[in-house]
Amino acid sequence: GIQVEQSPPDLILQEGANSTLRCNFSDSVNNLQWFHQNPWGQLINLFYIPSGTKQNGRLSATTVATERYSLLYISSSQTTDSGVYFCAVERRDSSYKLIFGSGTRLLVRP
Amino acid sequence: GAVVSQHPSRVICKSGTSVKIECRSLDFQATTMFWYRQFPKQSLMLMATSNEGSKATYEQGVEKDKFLINHASLTLSTLTVTSAHPEDSSFYICSARVGQLSYEQYFGPGTRLTVT
Numbered sequence: 001g002i003q004v005e006q007s008p009p010d011l012i013l014q015e016g017a018n019s020t021l022r023c024n025f026s027d028s029v030n031n032l033q034w035f036h037q038n039p040w041g042q043l044i045n046l047f048y049i050p051s052g053t054k055q056n057g058r059l060s061a062t063t064v065a066t067e068r069y070s071l072l073y074i075s076s077s078q079t080t081d082s083g084v085y086f087c088a089v090e091r092r093d094s095s096y097k098l099i100f101g102s103g104t105r106l107l108v109r110p
Numbered sequence: 111g112a113v114v115s116q117h118p119s120r121v122i123c124k125s126g127t128s129v130k131i132e133c134r135s136l137d138f139q140a141t142t143m144f145w146y147r148q149f150p151k152q153s154l155m156l157m158a159t160s161n162e163g164s165k166a167t168y169e170q171g172v173e174k175d176k177f178l179i180n181h182a183s184l185t186l187s188t189l190t191v192t193s194a195h196p197e198d199s200s201f202y203i204c205s206a207r208v209g210q211l212s213y214e215q216y217f218g219p220g221t222r223l224t225v226t
Contacts, residue, residue, distance in 0.1 A: 031213045041148075041201055043217040045112075086153065096142055096207050098215055100154045 002027045004089055006101035013077050013108050021072040021104045023087035031090035032063050033098065034072050038083050046072070046085075077108045113137055114206050116218035123194055124226055131189045131221045133204030139184035140206035144215070145177070148201040160187040194225040 003026040013019055023032070034046040047054050047061040049070065054061055058077075063070040074081055084105050088098040113136040123129050133143055141162045146154040158168045158179050166179035176198075178190040191198055203220040207213060 033214065035217070041203070041220040041222070043154075043203070045214065045216060048214040088154075090213060095159070096213060096215075097144070097156055097159065098205070099156070102153045 002029070002089065002091055002099055004087065004099055004101035006085075006087060006104050008104060009102065010105045011107070013106065015077060015079060015108055015110050017077050017108075018073070018075045019077060019106070021074070021085055021106075023070045023072070023101055025068050025070075025089050027068070028065070028092050029089040030092050031098075032070050033088050034061055034070070035086045035088065036081075036083050037086060037103075043086070074106075077106075079108045079110055082106055082108050112208055112214075112216045114204065114216050114218040116204055116221050118221060119219060120222045120224075122224045122226060125195055126193055128190055128192045129194055129223060131191075131202055131204075131223075133187045133189070133206070133218050135185045135206045138206070138208055140187075140208075141184060142207045143181060143187040144205045144207075145179065145187075145189050146203045146205065148203060148220075150201075154203060191223065194223070196225045199223055199225045 005024045007022045031050050035043040049061045049063045051065045058075045060073045084103045086103045088100045115134045117132045143160040145157045148154050157172045158166045160166045160179045160181040162181045168174045181187040205215045205217045
């Protein structure tokens with residue numbers, strides 16, 4: 001099956017720093033989403049980005065589908081950015097199933 | 111828009127009993143919903159796909175007789191954990207696909223199940 005790898009697994013930042021999270025996937029996909037899981041477990045949709053670049057405030061994402069990777073950029077990080085960031089891809093078998101990466105655990109210190 | 115709710119948010123039950131978890135799409139119709147399980151400090155693992163009006167499809171290794179799924183309407187799917195045991199304790203999360211114009215999925219807030 002398709003493999004989804006995220007790096008780094010853990011990241012500690014000082015408030016105000018910038019960071020880049022990476023998601024590699026092993027096969028062609030229909031869809032890619034980035035999520036932030038907050039301390040209460042809720043997954044918050046960040047980006048639906050099967051290809052191209054999107055920006056939303058301090059966050060932006062780029063997916064290069066032909067090279068099978070996606071990047072999530074966090075600028076001017078805040079303590080509320082802490083949590084786990086997941087990327088998830090949808091297989092090309094028309095099942096709409098999302099396969100999750102193992103996540104990047106981010107801690108932003110004040 | 112695209113809000114998914116789950117109930118209950120937290121449940122504690124005794125070993126051998128059954129627990130039902132509800133997943134609702136509040137402002138859209140969802141012909142397809144998904145159920146995931148997440149252990150502490152791990153990623154989400156897909157358990158099953160819930161299809162309105164038809165049987166759920168389960169991922170390999172998931173016991174269909176233990177995790178009963180019913181998708182009775184376009185806004186409600188239920189997961190029943192039957193004869194629960196302590197090893198079933200976990201965080202259960204549902205998601206719904208928004209539909210025709212987008213393949214984006216939205217997630218419920220999760221249900222933390224503890225079996226004593």
